[in-house]
Amino acid sequence: MSSLDKMLKVLDLFGEDRMSIQLDDVQAAGASRATAYRYIQSLCDSGLLAPTTGGSYVLGPRIIELDRLVRRADPLLTRAGGPMRDVSARLGINMMLCSYYGDKVMCADIVWPERSVPEYYERGRPMPMFRGAMAKTILAHLTPYQLRNIMLWHGELVREAGLGENWEQFRSNMSRLRRDGYCITRGEVIPDLVGIGAPVFDAERRVLGSVVFALPEARFQSAGKEELVAEIKTLAARITSAIAGEAGVRPAQRAARPRKIRSPVPEDASSVE
Amino acid sequence: MSSLDKMLKVLDLFGEDRMSIQLDDVQAAGASRATAYRYIQSLCDSGLLAPTTGGSYVLGPRIIELDRLVRRADPLLTRAGGPMRDVSARLGINMMLCSYYGDKVMCADIVWPERSVPEYYERGRPMPMFRGAMAKTILAHLTPYQLRNIMLWHGELVREAGLGENWEQFRSNMSRLRRDGYCITRGEVIPDLVGIGAPVFDAERRVLGSVVFALPEARFQSAGKEELVAEIKTLAARITSAIAGEAGVRPAQRAARPRKIRSPVPEDASSVE
DNA sequence: AGAAATAGTCTCATATTACGAGAATAATCT
DNA sequence: AGATTATTCTCGTAATATGAGACTATTTCT
Numbered sequence: 001m002s003s004l005d006k007m008l009k010v011l012d013l014f015g016e017d018r019m020s021i022q023l024d025d026v027q028a029a030g031a032s033r034a035t036a037y038r039y040i041q042s043l044c045d046s047g048l049l050a051p052t053t054g055g056s057y058v059l060g061p062r063i064i065e066l067d068r069l070v071r072r073a074d075p076l077l078t079r080a081g082g083p084m085r086d087v088s089a090r091l092g093i094n095m096m097l098c099s100y101y102g103d104k105v106m107c108a109d110i111v112w113p114e115r116s117v118p119e120y121y122e123r124g125r126p127m128p129m130f131r132g133a134m135a136k137t138i139l140a141h142l143t144p145y146q147l148r149n150i151m152l153w154h155g156e157l158v159r160e161a162g163l164g165e166n167w168e169q170f171r172s173n174m175s176r177l178r179r180d181g182y183c184i185t186r187g188e189v190i191p192d193l194v195g196i197g198a199p200v201f202d203a204e205r206r207v208l209g210s211v212v213f214a215l216p217e218a219r220f221q222s223a224g225k226e227e228l229v230a231e232i233k234t235l236a237a238r239i240t241s242a243i244a245g246e247a248g249v250r251p252a253q254r255a256a257r258p259r260k261i262r263s264p265v266p267e268d269a270s271s272v273e
Numbered sequence: 274m275s276s277l278d279k280m281l282k283v284l285d286l287f288g289e290d291r292m293s294i295q296l297d298d299v300q301a302a303g304a305s306r307a308t309a310y311r312y313i314q315s316l317c318d319s320g321l322l323a324p325t326t327g328g329s330y331v332l333g334p335r336i337i338e339l340d341r342l343v344r345r346a347d348p349l350l351t352r353a354g355g356p357m358r359d360v361s362a363r364l365g366i367n368m369m370l371c372s373y374y375g376d377k378v379m380c381a382d383i384v385w386p387e388r389s390v391p392e393y394y395e396r397g398r399p400m401p402m403f404r405g406a407m408a409k410t411i412l413a414h415l416t417p418y419q420l421r422n423i424m425l426w427h428g429e430l431v432r433e434a435g436l437g438e439n440w441e442q443f444r445s446n447m448s449r450l451r452r453d454g455y456c457i458t459r460g461e462v463i464p465d466l467v468g469i470g471a472p473v474f475d476a477e478r479r480v481l482g483s484v485v486f487a488l489p490e491a492r493f494q495s496a497g498k499e500e501l502v503a504e505i506k507t508l509a510a511r512i513t514s515a516i517a518g519e520a521g522v523r524p525a526q527r528a529a530r531p532r533k534i535r536s537p538v539p540e541d542a543s544s545v546e
Numbered sequence: 547a548g549a550a551a552t553a554g555t556c557t558c559a560t561a562t563t564a565c566g567a568g569a570a571t572a573a574t575c576t
Numbered sequence: 577a578g579a580t581t582a583t584t585c586t587c588g589t590a591a592t593a594t595g596a597g598a599c600t601a602t603t604t605c606t
Contacts, residue, residue: 002593003564004280004312008319011339019346023582032566037583039277046281050374053479053574055582059343061374061399064381066284067340068397070332073292101323101334108337124341126334145602206326275564276593296553305595310554326603328553418573 006031007039011048011059020056074099076200076209077108079242084111084211087235093228095235096121098134098197099209105135108209117216120190130154130161131188133195133212139163140177141199141207147174182229186217194220196228198236203244211236279304280312284321284332293329347372349473349482350381352515357384357484360508366501368508369394371407371470372482378408381482390489393463403427403434404461406468406485412436413450414472414480420447455502459490467493469501471509476517484509 009029013021026036040057043049047062071077080097088095088111099108105127112119129135142150151158151167164170177183185195197212213232215223282302286294299309313330316322320335344350353370361368361384372381378400385392402408415423424431424440437443450456458468470485486505488496 002311002315004277004315004593005318007277008315008321011319011321011335014339014342016342016345019342034566034568034584035564038275038564041584042275042277042281044375045278046284047374047377048281051583053477058346059339061372061377061379062284063336063339063343064372064379064397065399066287066332066336066397068395069287069289069292070336071397072289073331099334101320104320104334106334106337122341124337124344126338143603204326276562277564307555307595307597308593311593314554324553416574 007042010039010043014059020052020058022056074108075202075243076239080109080200080211080239083235083238083242084109087231088113091231093231094214095211096134096214097209097211098127098138100138100207103129105129105138107134114215117193117214118190121214128189130157130163131185133183133185133188133197134210136163136177136185137183137197137199137210137212138207140174140183141201142174143206144171147171181233184225184229190214192217196220196232198232200236200243201240208243211239280315283312283316287332293325293331295329347381348475348516349512353382353473353484353512356508356511356515357382360504361386364504366486366488366504368484368486369407370482370484371400371411373411373480376402378402378411380407387488390466390487391463394487401462403430403436404458406456406458406461406470407483409436409450409458410456410470410472410483410485411480413447413456414474415447416479417444420444454506457498457502463487465490469493469505471505473509473516474513481516484512 006029010021010026013025013029023033023036023040026039027033031039040049044051044057044060047060047065049057050060051057076097076099084095084097087093092113094112094114094117095110096107097109099106107121107123107125107127109123110119110121112121127134130139139147139150147170148167151164151170158170159165164173181198183195183197185197187193189195193214194217195212195214197210199210200208202208211232213228220228279302283294283299286298286302296306296309296313299312300306304312313322317324317330317333320333320338322330323333325331349370349372357368357370360366365386367385367387367390368383369380370382372379380394380396380398380400382396383392383394385394400407403412412420412423420443421440424437424443431443432438437446454471456468456470458470460466462468466487467490468485468487470483472483473481475481484505486501493501
């Protein structure tokens with residue numbers, strides 16, 4: 001592992017529970033005092049970290065600044081807000097927007113009018129890759145290459161999630177979801193919550209993410225599946241055309257963007273380094 | 274400059290206008306093709322960058338994830354929201370919350386009920402360090418050391434901002450603002466907008482940031498300065514006690530946290546390296 | 547489907563520079 | 577003001593970042 005990676009791993013020290021780190025924490029992660037300071041210094045200079053009192057460091061202003069840029073630049077976020085709020089106002093259904101980043105699915109936005117349902121989701125919360133309508137909807141629309149790689153490197157998880165015992169099954173399951181144009185899951189992320197998702201694409205029909213309704217089992221039963229599916233499909237289509245209609249940034253280039261999900265030995269997650 | 278710094282400077286390529294970068298951009302910033310890929314690779318592995326199609330890269334999911342951690346951890350943000358919305362509901366005044374990060378002032382939150390006023394501010398938007406009530410309020414409450422360093426390294430900017438021609442004047446100006454407990458500026462950031470700010474402190478009475486009302490000159494005139502000042506002071510005090518009252522994280526440590534604003538030669542910003 | 551083209555990775559020798567230990571400095575606490 | 581602790585600096589050594597180019601992988605085009 002290069003020093004660059006080691007330095008960036010300092011950021012991994014932060015988590016739900018740990019909002020500030022100290023010199024010791026960096027040293028414990030394997031670095032001499034001087035090197036720990038050097039890493040911290042570079043990260044502070046870049047604004048990713050910020051010093052506070054007592055020799056502890058917190059995440060810095062650059063994070064917030066960069067997040068703003070992401071919010072401004074993300075076509076999903078900028079184009080989905082309107083349509084989502086429209087539908088929310090009309091139907092009063094909780095829904096969220098999920099973004100896909102090569103090897104991560106994340107909640108990008110939520111509209112949560114039904115306050116009686118606990119608000120588990122939240123912008124920035126990482127989502128499981130193989131469970132829930134948000135993830136499956138996206139998975140289904142990945143390219144064949146990406147799907148094959150996922151089966152190769154995360155086969156065990158795919159099987160656990162019941163997405164198929166082998167490549168053929170996985171492929172055909174995904175294919176079916178794709179043809180349906182929607183995905184319904186029940187309690188896969190949160191008990192009693194039904195997820196109804198549909199995919200959002202960019203101008204080149206590559207999947208960008210998904211919108212999903214999240215409602216309690218009871219309300220799902222009374223509302224009627226067909227209507228909800230029609231609604232989510234329409235919503236997703238509206239967002240997609242809002243994005244694609246944007247005369248904006250033309251890629252101008254062709255070419256590759258794999259997603260190696262890097263791991264030298266497929267199927268073996270036990271070797272940490 | 275170390276390779277760490279060089280790698281992190283890749284993040285600086287992003288900006289309001291530039292939402293994706295390419296290999297060339299990194300190479301142009303001074304790196305061979307291999308090195309450029311190495312930097313990109315490390316940044317992608319850490320999630321700070323994410324590959325898209327056509328060989329371009331965008332800011333990655335880790336940014337969003339980390340911003341969420343910042344939002345959750347920032348006492349300013351978590352404790353100020355309630356009081357700010359209370360006051361907003363009662364007075365219908367636009368206001369914002371500013372955070373201070375050693376060498377940067379940033380907008381952390383806004384409440385903007387008065388929609389007729391353009392919403393220039395936004396979470397994550399960097400703010401000028403020497404102009405506007407949000408900045409000056411914070412400046413005034415920095416420690417003597419910090420103030421002295423600022424005068425040393427940013428003297429010219431201090432003079433330009435009319436904060437004092439020399440250390441004595443600067444010091445006494447800041448001292449006065451501190452005694453007042455509030456700061457009013459007129460059109461220093463946005464024409465016609467009056468800013469009325471008050472400082473927010475942590476449990477150790479260190480300045481964390483500021484809350485400021487932002488209203489058009491006309492409304493400021495009719496509302497009456499005294500009342501607004503009283504309101505902002507009360508609001509800031511409420512937030513401060515909400516933060517200080519928090520039995521939460523005890524620093525447990527003493528010790529230093531300067532703010533070198535690093536630059537080997539004071540007053541000389543011309544030397545880039 | 548398959549082939550051409552482009553994106554991304556790997557190899558290897560060399561020189562840059564990251565590293566570690568301790569001294570010097572800067573900032574707070576008493 | 578002085579003691580204490582956090583942070584930076586110095587410097588020789590060894591590790592490793594670097595650059596050029598070959599190689600692989602993925603995508604788009606046919």
